[in-house]
Amino acid sequence: MGTTSAENVRDLRYPIGRFEPPQTVTRKQRDAWIGDLERFPADLTRAVRDLNDAQLDTAYRPGGWTVRQLVHHLPDSHLNAYVRFRLALTEITPVIKPYDEAAWARLPDANTAPIEPSLKLLESLHIRLTLLLRSMQDADFARSFQHPELGDVRLDRNLALYSWHGLHHLAHITGLKEREGW
DSSP, rough: OOOOOOHHHHHHSSTTTOOOOOSSOOOOHHHHHHHHHHHHHHHHHHHHOOOOOOTTBBBBTTSOHHHHHHHHHHHHHHHHHHHHHHHHHHSSSOOOOOHHHHHHHHHHHHHHOHHHHHHHHHHHHHHHHHHHHOOOOOHHHHEEEEEETTTTEEHHHHHHHHHHHHHHHHHHHHHHHHHTOO
């Protein structure tokens, strides 16, 4: 049986599936997720390097962000993640401040700025992030922060989330390129 257009849009929204927090986390899983984060800036750069402005300003799905907005969103989001890791490692279950990602994506710089500064920022950020993550001990990954909407978030699950987050948005871009024949 064929899919409806609503089902197609849903598939485009979550091309690798929705994030499902792991119930238990092994060191092997953590190492794999850190590897994902380590490789992500180069993977993203490869995915967008030959896109022109018209392509960068194309939404990855109907009603979705443009590729340009996605590229700018990634360092915004991963900077917040980096700060959350550092807060949880230096404070006892800190309460973090969420941010309105959609509002940030509507700001003029996210809609019009060249993507190179965000790609460079993401590259530098991920160097620091993966250095921090590789320095953490098992007990560090059990630390957590309080998210006003999500409750207690353990650092090992936050690591899983951000590994998924990068791959999720990379799949938005690569899927669009495949569909459009770019």
